[in-house]
Amino acid sequence: MIVGPALRSQADPVTVILNTSNPYTTTALTGFATFGDQIAGMTVAATFSDGGTNTATWSTSSGGCGSALGSGWSVAQCGDTFETEWTLESTALITSLFVDAGLGNAVFDLSTGDFAVTEGSARGLTFGTTFPTPITATYSGPVALTGSPPAGDLFRFLQLDFTGAPFQGTMAFVQDADSLRLTGDLNPAPVPEPASLLFVGGGLAGLTLRLRARRWRDGRQGAA
Numbered sequence: 001m002i003v004g005p006a007l008r009s010q011a012d013p014v015t016v017i018l019n020t021s022n023p024y025t026t027t028a029l030t031g032f033a034t035f036g037d038q039i040a041g042m043t044v045a046a047t048f049s050d051g052g053t054n055t056a057t058w059s060t061s062s063g064g065c066g067s068a069l070g071s072g073w074s075v076a077q078c079g080d081t082f083e084t085e086w087t088l089e090s091t092a093l094i095t096s097l098f099v100d101a102g103l104g105n106a107v108f109d110l111s112t113g114d115f116a117v118t119e120g121s122a123r124g125l126t127f128g129t130t131f132p133t134p135i136t137a138t139y140s141g142p143v144a145l146t147g148s149p150p151a152g153d154l155f156r157f158l159q160l161d162f163t164g165a166p167f168q169g170t171m172a173f174v175q176d177a178d179s180l181r182l183t184g185d186l187n188p189a190p191v192p193e194p195a196s197l198l199f200v201g202g203g204l205a206g207l208t209l210r211l212r213a214r215r216w217r218d219g220r221q222g223a224a
Contacts, residue, residue, distance in 0.1 A: 013134035013164060016126060018110075018142075023189040024102070024156055025146045028181040029120035034106060035064035036077035038179050042104025044068040044075050049093035049166040058104055075099075082109075082125055085172040093166035101177060102156040102186045107143045109176040112153045118145060124153050125176035127160070134164035144189065154178065156186065 037060035045055040056068035056075075065078035073090035075097070088097070101108055109124030117124070127137040141156030158175070180186060 013132070014127070014129065015134075015136045017136060017138040018152070018155070019138060019140035020142050020150065020152070022140070023142045023144060023150050024186050025144055025189045026107075026180050026182075026185050026187070027146055029107075029118070030179040030181050031120040031122075033080040033082055034177045034179045035080055036066035037061065037064050039066060039077075039101065039104035039106045039177060042068070042102075042106060043100045044070070045098045046070055046073055046090075046092075046094050047096045047098075049095055081175065081177040082123070085174055088167070088171045088173065090168055093168050095162055095166050097160045099158045099160075100156065101158070102141070105180045105183050105186070106177045107154045107156055107180070107186075108139060108158050109178045110139065110153050110155065112151070115153065116151045117153050118143075118148075118151045120145075120181075121153060121178050123176075124178075125174050127158065127173060127175045129171060129173035131167075131171040131173070133162060133167070136161040136163050143186065 039058055040060045042058040043055055044058065045053060047053050054070045054073070056070040056073075058066055058068045060066040063078065064080075065076070067074055067076035072092040073088070073094060075086060075088050077086045078084060109121050110126040111124050129135065138159045138161070139155035139157065140159070142150040142152070143154040143156055144150040
């Protein structure tokens with residue numbers, strides 16, 4: 001897990017956390033800008049100050065726009081996600097938002113500074129806002145191209161925690177997204193079995209065979 005500041009001008013209270021466990025893989029990205037109407041199916045879950053929750057699914061409209069309309073709140077984006085802002089509006093008191101971009105066949109693309117970037121992702125943009133209250137942006141579910149390790153710029157999930165005070169009102173923020181080339185092509189990365197476990201497993205199998213052979217031999221000698 002990596003903790004650090006977001007990499008674009010924003011409110012000082014914003015903290016960015018990268019949770020690099022439980023990676024995903026995808027075959028390729030589209031290689032062009034992702035607009036608000038290209039992430040249909042993405043889900044946004046809001047948690048309120050009274051402990052209640054509400055989940056909305058992203059739908060599209062004309063002109064490169066899309067939105068997730070919840071009960072008393074909404075998130076909308078119109079245009080290229082690298083160039084134009086998202087808007088969160090709420091009449092309820094929200095303590096956190098959890099976004100699953102993968103269900104919209106997309107990933108969040110972060111600014112990486114000196115880090116390598118995933119092929120096809122080009123430049124990214126980490127969450128940023130001028131909203132004047134402490135916010136923690138936690139990215140999880142790192143994404144890599146199949147056969148390659150994660151480069152540290154792509155993530156499936158984003159959670160926004162309003163750590164200063166519950167959110168109510170209107171907030172504009174920036175966040176780049178990239179689209180998957182193939183629909184539904186986002187899968188948990190396989191976990192390789194450590195060689196040491198394979199060795200131990202082989203040793204146990206050999207020991208079991210030897211014990212069986214000894215019992216068979218002792219049984220024959222007893223019968224004689």
